[in-house]
Amino acid sequence: MEKLTTKDLLKNLKPNKDNKLSPQERAANAGRWIDERLGAAKGGRTFFNKIFPDHWSFMLGEIALYSFVVLLVTGVFLSLYFDPSSTMLTYHGSYKPLDGTQVSAAYNSTLAISFNVRFGLLVRQMHHWGADIFLGAIAVHMCRIFFTGAFRKPREINWIVGVTLLILGIVNGFLGYSLPDDLISGTGLRIMFSVLESIPVVGTHLAFWLFGGNYPGNGVIIPRMYMLHILVIPAIIAGLVGAHLFMLVRQKHTQFPGKGRTEHNVVGTPMWPGFMFKTQGFLFLTVAVLALLGGLAQINPIWQYGQYFPYKVSYAVQPDWYMGWLDGALRIMPSWEISAFGYMIPNQFFPSILFPGIAFNIFIIWPFLEARMTKDRDIHNLLDRPRDRPKRTAVGTGALAFFFMLFFASSTDVLANYLSVSLNLVLWFFRIATYVVPIVVALVTYKICIELQLAGKNAGRRKRFNVVIRTEEGEYVAQKSPAREGDMDVLSEHGEIPLELNDRVSHVIRQSADSIGVESKKSKTTT
Amino acid sequence: MSTEQNEHHLKESEIEDPQSDERLRLLAKDPKQMEILIGILFVVATIFFVVMMVVYVKGSQTQLEGGLMAAGFGCLGVGMVAWGKYLMPKGPFVEERHQLASSKEEQDAFADVLLGRGKIAIARRSALGKLLSIALGVFGIFTLGPLLRSLGPNPDASLKKTAWKKGIRAVTINGRPITVNDIAVGGFMTVFPEGDEGSYSGQTLLIRAGSDNITTMSGRESWGPEGYLAYSKVCTHAGCPISLYQQETQQLLCPCHQSLFNVLTGAEPVFGPAPRPLPQLPLYIDSKGFLRAQGGFSYPIGPGYWEIGS
Structure with missing residues (x-):
């Protein structure tokens, strides 16, 4: 093979009249230069050939990913202007209603970002909306994975990575909106101190170490949260997103069953060029939606809340939506706590530590729990329709309803x-x-699933007629018409009804047939 | 055609001759028209960005900037998606899956490498391994112990103490001492121990409840002179400042999680999640009419924690 030097490459890349190579050939040469150093051609080809199934629900994870991209970019912008310090100073900025009041440097710089830095308010609001949409997209994406059974073998590890990303996202969201040191976020921070403090044995130590002393601490909490918010947690999230995507490419996508789709293939659009163009467009659209929200929909107007002081509080203290379920749990908790031998497990421990601890652990072990219950340990690349797994779907909607109720419970006062x-x-x-x-x-979901299954099985099929015959004696007798192909209670021999449901379906159909029979007998006796 | 090529149905040779395969036709009925449409979108996006730049340079306007940015990226997004969807082979393309798990032989070979070599490297030198673990363990203890410990002080009496002591005057946030005539019956205000104004732990609700219907707990008979009652403002549930006083029902409401406390019965919780009464501050009125504390609160203030009773 002809040797290719770096000089050749540069020459190749330059448009050159003497250069007779076509653009394709030049690109191929550039590719060869890379391949000779990294051996990227083989893997690159497989990567570019990766198939993405064409179904709208696969876009939800993309929304999360691109919101994260927007969060990183807007976050870098904000970090150029934000001052993570709780040093108090007298405000003399451009927001006149607060002129002359005592504010912290953090609050002051957030006001400056909002009112004085060009693009500042837009970027700040895009960042805040970005976090809300990031977590919203993760939650809906997780529902998609759950209800279609995409978490089953071999994707359990990726499910756990996903749940971890959700947890980290919630934590980082909380840290982020706590930074401006306004009245609402300060109140949230105090509640967080109480939550940490409630952990048995080590709780007060953790709270004191994090805050640098008893509440409100010695002024270290904002810089510490800032460091976690912009460095440690985003780095972990970025790493886990990488792992999430790596596993996705390695294991290939799941897909819904359909014509030509089997457990052993993936049908859809290839990575290059189709998917890459579409997904790039999708990144732009996510930016567009966030820019629209950030520009037109006010979020977290901290100048209306005012600077946080530990003895001040405002009405309707609600956290961002993804913390709402925890706030709701705190509210509906009965006024119990456990005291014995001079030690206490306080009230707030149960709804704010124990409950989310249990909830997230159930999320994490769910794939294994389900495999154990269904005894299904096979590899699954085809997705379930939710209706075909009535029990899982019922558990899922029940859990969703539970979290929704807790979320609404965080607005008891407003309601x-x-x-x-x-x-x-x-x-x-x-x-x-x-x-x-x-x-x-959950019960209604279960029932609906079963009904949908039956409806699906009977789609396009007739009910059998009841034929009323007048006998020679003048008596009317109702009879069922003879069975024909396409009647509801005549099962197709090609097994359109899933095996596991076969019994139940035919049982229900037999029952309904029986009830028709009973009625026709009755009419016989009355006439 | 090699078998490897067969795996992937998108091949350069076929792209050069799109008619060879129905799947390689573009989805757009009229690709030229689609190309023009997408081109127009990109041009419009450029115009939006130019206008946005002008707005920025001329002196920033959030709504306009957001709208223009959204419009620009919206055009780009729609254009890119259309490009990816309509000007690409419509497919569908099929990719075969390969078994993820390695063969039994490969698994065994891996185990041989790991365990076989491992045996030589580790098992015969278990003492070294133990010594290494001890060294790293000590470093671990250092990180989780002293290093973490230095982040802040250990919880100590500060959880149980406030600045209220015998004889300390109750003052407003601005340091003005409260006299017996400052609050009318039915009134309330937030007070602090003199010298500790604005503190979290010292904040106290001073309510002049009057003398009717007050159920005084035994031992607290002298704590509320002239109908004044003082309770810690820190909620015993999650530590929010309790800021709402309903005179009609003589109740205090925490705005965070809606715990209600009855002022007349020693601020015991009557509703919501709060598990304990608000600690009461014993008051007396000195000869000049100033309100002073007889001592600290009746119980550690704020939410519960592990060592609260010790």
């Missing part, structure tokens, strides 16, 4: 005000409904 009912009533409603509604939702 009571808005609906003009007593707070007492609202609280008791949530204390009961948070447990009842999920059970009802």
